[in-house]
Amino acid sequence: MKSTKKRTKFEKPLILFFVFLSAAFLFPIYEIAMNSLKGRFFIADDPFSLPTEETFVGLLNYTEGIGKIGFFQAFGWSIWITVASVAVIIFFTSMTAWYIVRVNNIMTSGLYYLFVFAMIVPFQMVMFTMSKVANSLRLDNPFGIIFVYLGFGAGLAVFMFSGFIKSIPLEIEEAAMMDGCNPVQLFFKIIMPILKPTAITITILQTMWIWNDYLLPYLVLGTDYKTIPIAIQYLRGGYGSIDMGAMMAMLVLAILPIVILYLFGQKYIIEGVVAGAVKG
Amino acid sequence: MQKTIKRYFFVFVFPTLLAFIVVFIVPFLMGIYLSFTEFTTVTDSTWVGLDNYIKVFQDPTFVRAMGFTGAFTLVSVISINLLAFMIALLLTRGIRGTNIFRTVFFMPNLIGGIVLGYIWQLILNGVLYKFDRTLTFAPEYGFWGLVILMNWQMIGYMMVIYIAGIQNIPGELNEAAKIDGASRWQILKNVTIPMVMPSFTISLFLTLTNSFKLFDQNLALTGGAPAAKTEMLALNIYNTFYGRTGWEGVGQAKAVIFFIIVAVIALTQLNISRKREVQH
Numbered sequence: 001m002k003s004t005k006k007r008t009k010f011e012k013p014l015i016l017f018f019v020f021l022s023a024a025f026l027f028p029i030y031e032i033a034m035n036s037l038k039g040r041f042f043i044a045d046d047p048f049s050l051p052t053e054e055t056f057v058g059l060l061n062y063t064e065g066i067g068k069i070g071f072f073q074a075f076g077w078s079i080w081i082t083v084a085s086v087a088v089i090i091f092f093t094s095m096t097a098w099y100i101v102r103v104n105n106i107m108t109s110g111l112y113y114l115f116v117f118a119m120i121v122p123f124q125m126v127m128f129t130m131s132k133v134a135n136s137l138r139l140d141n142p143f144g145i146i147f148v149y150l151g152f153g154a155g156l157a158v159f160m161f162s163g164f165i166k167s168i169p170l171e172i173e174e175a176a177m178m179d180g181c182n183p184v185q186l187f188f189k190i191i192m193p194i195l196k197p198t199a200i201t202i203t204i205l206q207t208m209w210i211w212n213d214y215l216l217p218y219l220v221l222g223t224d225y226k227t228i229p230i231a232i233q234y235l236r237g238g239y240g241s242i243d244m245g246a247m248m249a250m251l252v253l254a255i256l257p258i259v260i261l262y263l264f265g266q267k268y269i270i271e272g273v274v275a276g277a278v279k280g
Numbered sequence: 281m282q283k284t285i286k287r288y289f290f291v292f293v294f295p296t297l298l299a300f301i302v303v304f305i306v307p308f309l310m311g312i313y314l315s316f317t318e319f320t321t322v323t324d325s326t327w328v329g330l331d332n333y334i335k336v337f338q339d340p341t342f343v344r345a346m347g348f349t350g351a352f353t354l355v356s357v358i359s360i361n362l363l364a365f366m367i368a369l370l371l372t373r374g375i376r377g378t379n380i381f382r383t384v385f386f387m388p389n390l391i392g393g394i395v396l397g398y399i400w401q402l403i404l405n406g407v408l409y410k411f412d413r414t415l416t417f418a419p420e421y422g423f424w425g426l427v428i429l430m431n432w433q434m435i436g437y438m439m440v441i442y443i444a445g446i447q448n449i450p451g452e453l454n455e456a457a458k459i460d461g462a463s464r465w466q467i468l469k470n471v472t473i474p475m476v477m478p479s480f481t482i483s484l485f486l487t488l489t490n491s492f493k494l495f496d497q498n499l500a501l502t503g504g505a506p507a508a509k510t511e512m513l514a515l516n517i518y519n520t521f522y523g524r525t526g527w528e529g530v531g532q533a534k535a536v537i538f539f540i541i542v543a544v545i546a547l548t549q550l551n552i553s554r555k556r557e558v559q560h
Contacts, residue, residue, distance in 0.1 A: 010373070011373075011375050011376070014370060014373065014375050015375055015376060015377060017370075018370075018371070018375075018377065018381045021367075021381075021385075022380075022381055022384040022385070025384050025385055025387070025388065025432070025436075026384060027403075028388075028399045028400065028403055028432070029399075031399070031402060031403055031406075032399055032402065035402065043402070044402070044405065044406075044409075045409060046406070046409075047402050047403065047405075047406035048406055092295045092296045092299075093296055095291070095292040095293075095296070096292060096293050096296040096297070098292065099285065099288070099289070099292035099293050100293070102281075102282065102285050103282055103285050103286050104282070111293075111297070114300075114305070115300070118300070118304055120489075120542060120543050120546050120547075121304075121308065121539055121542075121543075122493050122514070122535075122538055122539055122542050123493075123495075123514075124493075124495075124513075124514050124517045124518065124535045124538055124539075125308065125311055125535045125536065125538065125539040126303075126304060126307040126308050126311055127518075127521075127535075128311070128314075128322075128521050128528065128531065128532060128535075129306075129307035129308075129310040129311045129314065129322060129532075130303055130304070130307040132307075132321065132322045133302065133303065133306060133307055133310075134303065137302070139303075147299050147302075147303070148299075148303045150295070150296065150299040150300075151299035151300045151301075151302060151303030151304050152303060152304065154296050154299065154300045154304075155304075158296070170281075173281065174281060177281055177284065182284075183284060183285045183288045183291075183292075184288065184291060187292075208390060211392070212391070212392025212393065212394075212395075212496075213392075214392065214393065214394050214495075214496050214499075215495060215496070215518075228392075229392050229393075229394040229395070229496070232394055232395060232398065233394050233499070233500065236398075236500075244402075247398060248402070251395055251398055251399060254392070254395050255391055255395060258390050258391065259387070259390075262383075262387060262390055263383075266383050266386075269390070270382070270383075270386055270440050273386075273389075273437065273440065274440050274441055274444045277441050277482050277483075277486060278441070278444070278478075278482060
């Protein structure tokens with residue numbers, strides 16, 4: 001066919017172009033990985049040269065950096081806060097969204113618009129007052145912050161769950177109610193399984209947000225409990241006192257889990273993000 | 281059925297609503313009130329009317345941050361969407377390795393803002409060092425540094441949205457255009473672009489709001505240096521709250537203005553773009 005011929009004619013230069021572009025996209029990652037193996041004083045001045053016998057320090061930056069910022073603790077808090085918050089958000093907001101869609105009155109539609117409204121309010125609008133409220137209610141610890149994330153994650157999650165629930169036919173639920181299910185059983189036995197694809201999308205979006213979030217946990221937790229972004233910002237310290245070696249090593253360690261997760265689930269992650277964008 | 285479900289308000293809605301009210305609604309309303317007062321903690325406020333708002337516009341750093349943010353948003357929105365759309369066009373030609381390229385281009389989007397900032401600080405300073413300059417030498421360096429960073433982060437994200445849009449165009453449309461003797465350019469202009477309008481709406485919305493609200497990347501890359509000349513609005517508000525005692529009320533007034541600008545931009549853009557979408 002004509003079109004396939006044309007395609008193959010352009011294929012080689014196009015592939016070549018994309019190979020170069022991919023290399024350019026991967027270059028920053030390569031840079032921090034390569035520099036993390038160099039002594040701290042050989043990084044900032046000359047970040048593009050490979051480690052030499054003189055500048056190579058093996059994994060020293062890693063061992064020092066891990067000690068300096070308590071990397072494993074930060075990693076643990078990041079995992080705990082992300083997993084627990086996302087689980088809590090999915091569990092409670094799916095229930096809320098179902099109620100809002102199925103019980104149709106002024107109160108529920110008002111609530112719906114409040115949740116949508118929350119999505120466009122920038123965090124700076126509420127950061128000061130929210131952190132004061134969180135402090136006074138003793139939510140300023142790695143457990144209380146989950147409640148904070150439920151409140152902030154509710155907007156997007158309720159909005160997306162509602163969009164999907166509207167497309168579920170009522171007949172299924174009516175039949176289940178006839179068979180004597182109460183709303184709680186009905187929701188967990190019948191609705192929850194149907195919501196799974198949307199739940200996966202929301203899980204991906206909220207995980208990316210909470211895992212990388214800096215300002216909210218910093219304002220709520222301070223530096224008593226550091227998540228990874230807080231630990232990295234903490235490493236910067238005052239002006240001019242930055243340990244470049246440790247910084248490079250910690251950047252690599254911060255990225256590594258995300259990249260590994262991404263390589264295994266890239267299909268779901270990209271699909272989830274697209275679905276989230278299209279519906280959001 | 282509605283009546284039965286309605287009785288379960290406490291189970292389905294209460295937990296989410298409580299969190300939402302405590303960490304969002306209450307801080308939001310407090311924030312609006314406090315913007316008309318002078319305070320250092322939220323309990324010692326005295327009413328000062330519009331004083332804070334007057335101070336906001338007399339504060340040269342805020343006006344400058346607004347200009348910087350506006351210029352940055354304009355340049356990034358255009359460059360990101362243009363490049364992402366071009367890559368998406370080339371990547372939907374069915375060449376070998378499409379999936380690998382897509383995976384690579386999307387990856388930076390998973391990395392958090394703080395980490396991104398430090399990665400690019402290393403690379404850009406490394407390049408500038410060869411010319412005896414640093415990122416914080418002049419505000420232009422920080423500006424273009426942020427633009428490059430933002431492009432690297434968001435091109436892949438917008439690209440996957442455009443790819444999804446392009447793949448949704450029915451094949452017959454392109455075939456019919458070809459049979460009618462339309463050139464490549466005509467097909468792009470009269471078929472592809474009108475058909476992917478919904479993707480443009482979403483991508484413009486996401487790049488606009490993300491660029492305008494940028495905080496983490498700004499904080500990590502330059503921290504506002506030199507002399508707060510690369511401070512964007514979000515960072516300027518943060519520094520007013522936490523860097524200048526006695527200015528909390530002004531910070532809150534800035535946050536209210538910031539919120540209004542974001543809301544107006546988001547709603548206008550959505551309205552304009554939705555009108556231009558092809559009706560199905």
